[in-house]
Structures are given as structure tokens and as C-alpha cells.
Amino acid sequence: MPMRTRFTIWRTLATGVVAILTAAFLTPAAAQAATQQSRSPRESRPVYSYAHAVREAVWVDTGLDGDGDGKTDRVAADIVRPAEPARQGRKVPVIMDASPYYSCCGRGNESQVKTYDGYGHVVQMPLFYDNYFVPRGYAFVGVDLAGTNRSDGCVDVGGRSDILSAKSVVDWLNGRARAYTTRTGTKTVRATWTDGRTGMIGKSWDATIANGVAATGVKGLKTIVPISGISSWYDYYFAQGAPLYEGGPDELAGYVQSDEARAHCAAVQKKLADGSPRSGDWTGLWTERDYVKDAGRVRASVFLVHGMQDLNVRTKHFGQWWDALAAHGVERKIWLSQTGHVDPFDYRRGAWVDTLHRWFDHELLGYDNGIDREPMADVERHPGQWVTSRVWPPAGTRTTTLHPAPGSRAGVGTLGLHAASGTETFTDDPKRSETDWAARLTTSTPEKAGFLTAPLTHDLRLSGSSTVTVTATPSTASAHLSAVLVDLGPDTIRDYADAAEGITTLDNRTCWGASTAGDSSCFKETRAKTAQVDYTVFSRGWADLGHYASLGKGVPLTPGRAYTMTLRLAATDHVVPEGHRLALIVAGTDKDLIDPPSTTPTLAVSLSGTAARLPLVGGAAAFARATADATGAAPSPKALHGVRAPRTAEHIPG
Structure with missing residues (x-):
């Protein structure tokens, strides 16, 4: 909630007095404008x-x-x-x-x-x-x-x-x-x-x-x-x-x-x-x-x-x-x-x-x-x-724990409110990215573990920051993890992976303020650059499993030993609409977004030790409502329609 206490009655009165007093020092036109500003x-x-x-x-x-x-x-x-x-x-x-x-x-x-x-x-x-x-x-x-x-x-x-x-x-x-x-x-x-x-x-x-x-x-x-x-x-x-x-x-x-x-x-x-x-x-x-x-x-x-x-x-x-x-x-x-x-x-x-x-x-x-x-x-x-x-995250937003569970096909699991046992296995493939994983969500592939809801019967809004806890057993002494949230369904979005990151710059200009010969207030207009997509990756997070105990010092992993680590995902505000699916992907290296580990591990993910904690507007009740009586299958995602895979990140935060 925003704090309002700094703006009390004295401030309004004080600024009103200043406006009245200073009007006496202005030209008639400026004085009139200053008087108008006091109203x-x-x-x-x-x-x-x-x-x-x-x-x-x-x-x-x-x-x-x-x-x-x-x-x-x-x-x-x-x-x-x-x-x-x-x-x-x-x-x-x-x-x-x-x-x-x-x-x-x-x-x-x-x-x-x-x-x-x-x-x-x-x-x-x-x-x-x-x-x-x-x-x-x-x-x-x-x-x-x-x-x-x-x-x-x-x-x-x-x-x-x-x-x-x-x-x-x-x-x-x-x-x-x-x-x-x-x-x-x-x-x-x-x-x-x-x-x-x-x-x-x-x-x-x-x-x-x-x-x-x-x-x-x-x-x-x-x-x-x-x-x-x-x-x-x-x-x-x-x-x-x-x-x-x-x-x-x-x-x-x-x-x-x-x-x-x-x-x-x-x-x-x-x-x-x-x-x-x-x-x-x-x-x-x-x-x-x-x-x-x-x-x-x-x-x-x-x-x-x-x-x-x-x-x-x-x-x-x-x-x-x-x-x-x-x-x-x-x-x-x-x-x-x-x-x-x-x-x-x-x-x-x-x-x-x-x-x-x-x-x-x-x-x-x-x-x-x-x-x-x-x-x-x-x-x-x-x-x-x-x-x-009115406030953000919206009132009624509750951290809700969702659990992955095995599905009817190996490598394609479900996502719901109830914990389940079982194991899903994937092998890190540094040549694959979040967009590759999302395009293959409904198919079992060796580089990821995917978990989906059925098509939603009501809209579901996520607002704030998520975490995903993963319990995984690596086959090598080093491993990286990625966790990705996906809205599986068709949409029109800004083409954020384009070089201009969602806008197109036009030739015409509009002016915002006064200009001089050396400093123009006129700037090129833009419009939204959009793309049709079959899925939207709307939050992601990454971690080195060797830092499971502390960020202060990473350690070599013991192959065959289970480790638990909680990944902090990017904040967002996204609505998964009715008819779409909400999906969680757990994988290794996310190409172009994190560097690969020194080895190429296979990881066995314990489903009972893995969970996503999501900021759902309406909490668990909203999720239960959105997934109640959900049956049938959404269309399988296709390759990206217009949105390219994210380019290699620049080195300059400008």
C-alpha cells in the first residue's frame, strides 16, 4: 500500500501561499498562469x-x-x-x-x-x-x-x-x-x-x-x-x-x-x-x-x-x-x-x-x-x-503451491494442487533454449521435464514473483537448472525478441516541449511491433546447483546424491486465459541466457521434492476454479510464429 502521510494539509496550504505570493513578481501573462496553477x-x-x-x-x-x-x-x-x-x-x-x-x-x-x-x-x-x-x-x-x-x-x-x-x-x-x-x-x-x-x-x-x-x-x-x-x-x-x-x-x-x-x-x-x-x-x-x-x-x-x-x-x-x-x-x-x-x-x-x-x-x-x-x-x-x-500485486493475491505429477506419457506431466511421487529425467542440452522447450511442451523430449494443466475453464492471473523448488540428482559434478513458466495457447504479443524489443521506429516526429536550434524537442514516433505466437514464456529463473547451500561459495556436486534448491523467478503480471494451459518446465542450460556448466549432466527430478509457488490472484481457490472440470487437449504448440528466440544478451545495461 502506498504511504500518503507525507502529503498533509500543510503542504497544500504552503504551496497555495507560494503561488499567490510569487504571482506578484511575474509578468501579467505569467502571473495569470501562476494564479491558474494555484487552482x-x-x-x-x-x-x-x-x-x-x-x-x-x-x-x-x-x-x-x-x-x-x-x-x-x-x-x-x-x-x-x-x-x-x-x-x-x-x-x-x-x-x-x-x-x-x-x-x-x-x-x-x-x-x-x-x-x-x-x-x-x-x-x-x-x-x-x-x-x-x-x-x-x-x-x-x-x-x-x-x-x-x-x-x-x-x-x-x-x-x-x-x-x-x-x-x-x-x-x-x-x-x-x-x-x-x-x-x-x-x-x-x-x-x-x-x-x-x-x-x-x-x-x-x-x-x-x-x-x-x-x-x-x-x-x-x-x-x-x-x-x-x-x-x-x-x-x-x-x-x-x-x-x-x-x-x-x-x-x-x-x-x-x-x-x-x-x-x-x-x-x-x-x-x-x-x-x-x-x-x-x-x-x-x-x-x-x-x-x-x-x-x-x-x-x-x-x-x-x-x-x-x-x-x-x-x-x-x-x-x-x-x-x-x-x-x-x-x-x-x-x-x-x-x-x-x-x-x-x-x-x-x-x-x-x-x-x-x-x-x-x-x-x-x-x-x-x-x-x-x-x-x-x-x-x-x-x-x-x-x-x-488499485494496489500491486492486487488484493487477494496469494502464494499458491502447485505440484508436478507424472502424466500419461513419459516426460509430459501434469501440474496441480496435490503432491505426487515419481521421477522425471532430463539431460542438459546447451543448444536448446526456453523457446525450444516451450515449442515441444506436449511432446516428451530428452532435454526437459514439462508439466501442464488441462485447458483452463476460467482466466488465471499471476501477479508478482514466483519460486520453484527443485530436488534433483545429477550424474556429474556440475549442473545448472532453469525453471520456466509458459502460457500455452495462441496470442498476439509484442515481439520482444526482435532487435527493437517490441517497437518499430517510424519516420514522423512529435514534439514534447520547447526547442532551440541546438536542442529539438521532436522525436521519432513508434508503434508496437507484434507477433502471433502459440505460446508465451512469461517468467523464468536459473541457478547453479553447486550453490544450493550458499551463494557465497559453490561446491562440486556428488554424482548420485540428491540436492534441493529454490530458484527465484522473474516478477511478472500475466493472465493465462480460459482455454489456454499453464505450464512449468524444468531443464538445464537455457541457451543464450545462461552459460552451460563444465559438464553435461543428466538430472533425475524428484516430483515429491519439487514444487512451484506462484502469486495467484485469488490463490488456490482461483486455481481450483480455473481447472475444475477441465478436459480435452489444447492444440500442440508449433515453432515460433514471428517471435525469434531471444538474441544473445548485450553486455551493456543501456
Whole structure:
């Protein structure tokens, strides 16, 4: 449940008084607009000049010496803010995006980078945030993380330097840190133009930094809007001991770092490499980069956005972060799309800009616009079709234990509420993936064990995070496990496995805010890229069986001995409709998503020691109702219709 207590009567009264007082300092047109903004419903209006906005750069002292040059590192913060409020003695809040991508890789669907004039002031700030919000009375601050673009220091991939790069700027905005007018000079500058109220936003790595800064509990950070963000860096590279990608954080740092950092940061690169062994063991490096454990320190509200088919920053990240925030009563809101790693600006543009506008007005300006009383969750049920939930997961969601059981054919079992005995056997085949398994669900194949319900007689909704406990006896000293949930039946979905992950970029542009010659607010439109499918993999999880006892240290397995391990699956919100089947697959290596073990084991799965615990809306009663009197057989799945198998995951969370 979201917490409402921060927004009490005093806040509405205070902002109303401010609006009335400041109207006296405005031009007649601006005064009229400000007076209108004091009335219900509240909404900030574009009454300030973007063309004449103040553009400046400061370098904030982080207090760290990451590159070991004997001087504390300074991070660059480029600022675009309306000129009029400062001249009238009024202060504005800040929207901030701290990123490593401002020069190396670009931001957004069109890969925009920062550009500068001859004085070193930013001309183009990527994305629409400055174009749209600066005329509405916000400042926008784009921060170069340590070791990137114009900042000192070294990239440490989610560690202390990364987080303090951004936190130090929040501190400076609130009068607690020192900043300079140049990278190496001694002239200091204060942020006298802001009230210190800051909201952080960003996608992927940027979103991750917002999560990490919020987890410090820094004062002045009022809200974060993390889009496809990482909540624990271990879970970006490993799934319970199973390696997810080749390479590691040292390679990622090398990709985004500046030339200056590349020349001075070899020691940091080595520390990253040494602290992230491909064994999958949890080390101190991962503890430093785990923000979930510090969710209790979060003071900011959280508007979380994620694609439910994101195979780059997988949905486990938002699931565990959301659950931890909920446990500590953090005010929160969520959007879940059918896309992969995609910004909502590129799949629900008009609604996104409007909702984000209202969210920042509420959180940073204190406007009582009712957004905190609206449904907590928006979920994309079909491409472009959205439903809402008053709370998320919905009221009545219950963790329900389903058990696999032998079927009438070897290798094709059933899934239900009652435990059963028996054994199913499969042999790891690193050439097969979740899509191969799903396409053969109704057929016995040697690389998987599959368990299905009969065709459902009512819709069945899963909302939240699942776990699957597996008891398996391996034939070799190493083994990896995969557990996959499948909706078996025809559907039209976003083509998340396409290179664009569910969207098609068009040639026409729409404009969102004011423009200048060097910074256009007009961006290419998109539409949903869809595909017809016979099944949908909607949640998955992986693990190395050698880490069954502890993530801290994997061990060789004893062939012939049974081991039990619980796999944590990706969070989701999915409806298996009437007539479809719900399926659980247990297998080994999931091609292109986890690396194979050093051996090729055969595993005997004990059905009595294996169970799936699923977040069903309505709980066991809903499952019993959906499977009551279910008879007959659904059509066998075919090869993928239009949706390709997931491509090899990229190494960059961008």
C-alpha cells in the first residue's frame, strides 16, 4: 500500500501561499498562469522561456580519489534552468539524470549525446526532460558519472564512486557539498536558485544509480523514477551462481569510461575483475552493489517502470526491489509493459509524458493533483491495451503451491494442487533454449521435464514473483537448472525478441516541449511491433546447483546424491486465459541466457521434492476454479510464429 502521510494539509496550504505570493513578481501573462496553477486541478504550465534558459556547468567535489591522483574527484553537472525565477528571487526544484552514457553511447531511442558550445555550456541535453520541464518551472541537471565524459575519477559499475557521483550533486543542490565553476579551478559556486527538492530519473544504468542514491537515504531526494533499473548488480551478471553473460563489470567499465579514466584506472579495473569471479560466488564487491538490503533507508517515493520481457535487466530486479520497498512502506507506483528493455516514451508516449508531469508536480511542487489516489499499477495486457490495479500485486493475491505429477506419457506431466511421487529425467542440452522447450511442451523430449494443466475453464492471473523448488540428482559434478513458466495457447504479443524489443521506429516526429536550434524537442514516433505466437514464456529463473547451500561459495556436486534448491523467478503480471494451459518446465542450460556448466549432466527430478509457488490472484481457490472440470487437449504448440528466440544478451545495461 502506498504511504500518503507525507502529503498533509500543510503542504497544500504552503504551496497555495507560494503561488499567490510569487504571482506578484511575474509578468501579467505569467502571473495569470501562476494564479491558474494555484487552482484545482494543479498543473505546472510552460510559462518560462526555454530559449533564454540559463545553461551552466559545475564540477561537484565527491570527496573521493578514485583515480589515485592525490586530488578529490569532481563530477560534471550540466544544468538547464529557467532564468525568470532566479531573477525574481524564487527557487525551483530539480529533475536529475545521472548517467555514464552522455558521450560514449547516447540516450534514448535516437542515441542522443550531450553537445556543447565554445564556452563549455550544454547545447543539446539528450531526451525531452529539459525541453518539457524547464518551461514549467523545473531545473534539469545531467550528471556525468565519475570516470565518464567530463568527470574525474573511475567507473566502478554501481559501487561507491558511481553512487556518490550522483549523491554529491544532490548534496550540493541542498547546500551540503562544494562545487566549482571549472574542473580544476578554485572558484566555488552555490546552487542558490534551487529549493533542493530533487527527483532522479533515468533508464537502465541511469535508473540503477537512482535506486542506489535513494538507498543512501540522502536528504533532498524526494522521488525517483527508475526505468528498467538494476537493484543488485550480482543479479545482472549471475542467477544464483549461474553465469548470465560472458565478461564482467570490468569490461562494462571499459566501455563507458573517458580517455582520461582509461589512462588512470587500471587498478579499479583489476579490482572489478578480481571481485567478480565467473564462479558465481557472492563476494564483497556484490554486497557493496546490492541496493535491496538498504531499502529501509529510502526516503524518496518511487515510480518504477519495467518491461516484463526485459532479458537485459531482467524483471527479478524490479520484483525484489518493489517487495523490499513495500516492506518498508515506501510510497510507490508502477508501470509494467509487454516490451523488453524499452523506455515508456517509446511505447506509450502521450500517457507517459502526462503521467510523469503529474508525478513530478505532485512530488516536487507539492500539487494536490490526485495522482496519489489513482491506481498504483498500470499493466499492458495486450499490445497497447492497458489495465490498472488499485494496489500491486492486487488484493487477494496469494502464494499458491502447485505440484508436478507424472502424466500419461513419459516426460509430459501434469501440474496441480496435490503432491505426487515419481521421477522425471532430463539431460542438459546447451543448444536448446526456453523457446525450444516451450515449442515441444506436449511432446516428451530428452532435454526437459514439462508439466501442464488441462485447458483452463476460467482466466488465471499471476501477479508478482514466483519460486520453484527443485530436488534433483545429477550424474556429474556440475549442473545448472532453469525453471520456466509458459502460457500455452495462441496470442498476439509484442515481439520482444526482435532487435527493437517490441517497437518499430517510424519516420514522423512529435514534439514534447520547447526547442532551440541546438536542442529539438521532436522525436521519432513508434508503434508496437507484434507477433502471433502459440505460446508465451512469461517468467523464468536459473541457478547453479553447486550453490544450493550458499551463494557465497559453490561446491562440486556428488554424482548420485540428491540436492534441493529454490530458484527465484522473474516478477511478472500475466493472465493465462480460459482455454489456454499453464505450464512449468524444468531443464538445464537455457541457451543464450545462461552459460552451460563444465559438464553435461543428466538430472533425475524428484516430483515429491519439487514444487512451484506462484502469486495467484485469488490463490488456490482461483486455481481450483480455473481447472475444475477441465478436459480435452489444447492444440500442440508449433515453432515460433514471428517471435525469434531471444538474441544473445548485450553486455551493456543501456
